[in-house]
Amino acid sequence: MADLQSVLIDLDGRHDVHLAELDRYVSIPSVSSEDRGVREAADHIRGRAAAWGLETRLLETGGQPAVLLRGPQVDGAPRVLIYGHYDVQPAGSADDWLFEPFKTTVHGGRIYGRGTADNKGQHLAHLLAIESWIRLHGSAPCNVTLLLDGEEEVGSPNLADLVRRNAGLLACDLVVWSDGPVHESGRATMNFGVRGIVQFELIAQGAAVDLHSGNWGGVGRNPAWELVHLLASMKNDRGLITIDGFTDEVIPLSGAEARALEALPVDDEQLAALSIGLWDEPAERPFYDRLAAHPTLTISRFETGSSGADRAVIPATARAVCDVRLVDAMTADTTFGRIADHVRRHAPNVRCTLRGAMEPSRTDLDSAFVEPIRRALRLVHNEDPYLVPAMGGSLPDYVFTKILGVPSIGVPFANADEANHAPNENIELHRYLAAPKIAAALLSELSKVRVR
Numbered sequence: 074m075a076d077l078q079s080v081l082i083d084l085d086g087r088h089d090v091h092l093a094e095l096d097r098y099v100s101i102p103s104v105s106s107e108d109r110g111v112r113e114a115a116d117h118i119r120g121r122a123a124a125w126g127l128e129t130r131l132l133e134t135g136g137q138p139a140v141l142l143r144g145p146q147v148d149g150a151p152r153v154l155i156y157g158h159y160d161v162q163p164a165g166s167a168d169d170w171l172f173e174p175f176k177t178t179v180h181g182g183r184i185y186g187r188g189t190a191d192n193k194g195q196h197l198a199h200l201l202a203i204e205s206w207i208r209l210h211g212s213a214p215c216n217v218t219l220l221l222d223g224e225e226e227v228g229s230p231n232l233a234d235l236v237r238r239n240a241g242l243l244a245c246d247l248v249v250w251s252d253g254p255v256h257e258s259g260r261a262t263m264n265f266g267v268r269g270i271v272q273f274e275l276i277a278q279g280a281a282v283d284l285h286s287g288n289w290g291g292v293g294r295n296p297a298w299e300l301v302h303l304l305a306s307m308k309n310d311r312g313l314i315t316i317d318g319f320t321d322e323v324i325p326l327s328g329a330e331a332r333a334l335e336a337l338p339v340d341d342e343q344l345a346a347l348s349i350g351l352w353d354e355p356a357e358r359p360f361y362d363r364l365a366a367h368p369t370l371t372i373s374r375f376e377t378g379s380s381g382a383d384r385a386v387i388p389a390t391a392r393a394v395c396d397v398r399l400v401d402a403m404t405a406d407t408t409f410g411r412i413a414d415h416v417r418r419h420a421p422n423v424r425c426t427l428r429g430a431m432e433p434s435r436t437d438l439d440s441a442f443v444e445p446i447r448r449a450l451r452l453v454h455n456e457d458p459y460l461v462p463a464m465g466g467s468l469p470d471y472v473f474t475k476i477l478g479v480p481s482i483g484v485p486f487a488n489a490d491e492a493n494h495a496p497n498e499n500i501e502l503h504r505y506l507a508a509p510k511i512a513a514a515l516l517s518e519l520s521k522v523r524v525r
């Protein structure tokens with residue numbers, strides 16, 4: 074505890090350094106989607122980490138490299154792998170920004186700049202905590218490795234392969250990632266998983282050309298109706314997905330997960346602002362249950378007929394793009410297989426094509442690492458964090474839970490209105506300055522877990 078206190082005091086005395094380090098990092102526009110500045114940012118953060126006493130290496134992939142940073146070895150202590158990403162989204166039009174996007178500006182209690190929250194500021198906070206531990210005590214209290222992805226903003230296409238190839242190097246007891254925001258209420262949050270996704274396309278083909286709906290109406294087959302019937306056979310008006318076996322693998326919520334979901338407050342103001350008056354069926358399902366405990370089937374696009382004119386024709390084709398959000402322990406493969414079977418049985422003329430997939434992830438709320446992280450958050454924030462069993466969206470968290478086979482817990486540092494991916498991305502100043510303290514306390518608390 075004495076060790077941690079000295080680190081916390083040290084971190085509190087270095088706000089200027091922490092702001093300067095973030096500014097230098099943000100000033101390198103590492104935009105992976107434009108292949109711009111990514112290696113420069115990788116070199117920069119390697120250089121900083123090496124100066125702070127970490128071992129560094131570059132892990133090449135088929136695309137942008139990942140950066141691996143490793144603190145001094147601590148025999149017998151847990152091995153913690155911290156995941157983050159050093160690439161950023163493009164800034165878009167500079168006119169939409171209050172300040173220059175690729176530098177930091179402190180204004181009104183926030184630090185503005187691309188990457189301040191997503192994700193340079195968040196993983197830098199971990200690194201600054203480790204720096205302080207090493208400078209004051211020779212090492213962090215845990216064996217700590219940072220894996221910094223250079224392609225997160227383009228969907229981490231090489232991450233699964235990289236983790237498989239480097240499983241020995243990445244071997245750990247726990248993964249911690251700090252990305253995205255805390256709960257909208259502002260309270261600290263721990264995330265225990267994400268939903269996966271299967272995206273697919275359905276194409277129904279009619280005649281070779283659009284047909285006059287009078288001259289051919291009643292004769293020519295209408296692909297739009299074919300798709301409408303097919304889609305209606307997949308989900309009923311009670312909101313239940315009616316594809317055979319669809320939810321067979323779903324593992325129901327544990328008691329701890331159900332209690333955690335019940336404790337999350339629903340943001341009625343946000344619902345009102347978005348005019349979400351009517352919820353999807355089934356009506357009785359609680360808000361967070363919908364996001365964490367159930368798969369979805371969404372029609373995100375439906376197009377047929379010629380665009381631009383309302384002509385009375387039987388269209389030649391109809392096309393729908395749909396996605397399924399998967400919950401644990403559904404798998405992308407099995408799910409798409411069931412969808413394709415369903416299409417073959419109900420509409421054999423419709424072509425069904427897989428467009429993209431990512432597996433879900435889930436970490437047990439009863440993991441031995443949960444209480445230490447809670448204690449670390451309580452120590453800095455003086456309140457209990459919210460626990461989110463699964464986030465609604467999809468991230469490649471499965472590479473840790475399924476490929477490495479370890480628990481993975483998200484401890485986000487950013488505010489809910491961080492405007493990630495948008496103009497004026499920002500992190501609240503007090504959150505950025507508190508983040509290294511949370512990171513330092515987290516390693517101290519995790520070091521008490523007996524792992525071997």
Ligand SMILES: [Zn+2]
Pocket residue numbers: 162191226493494
């Ligand atoms: Zn992002």
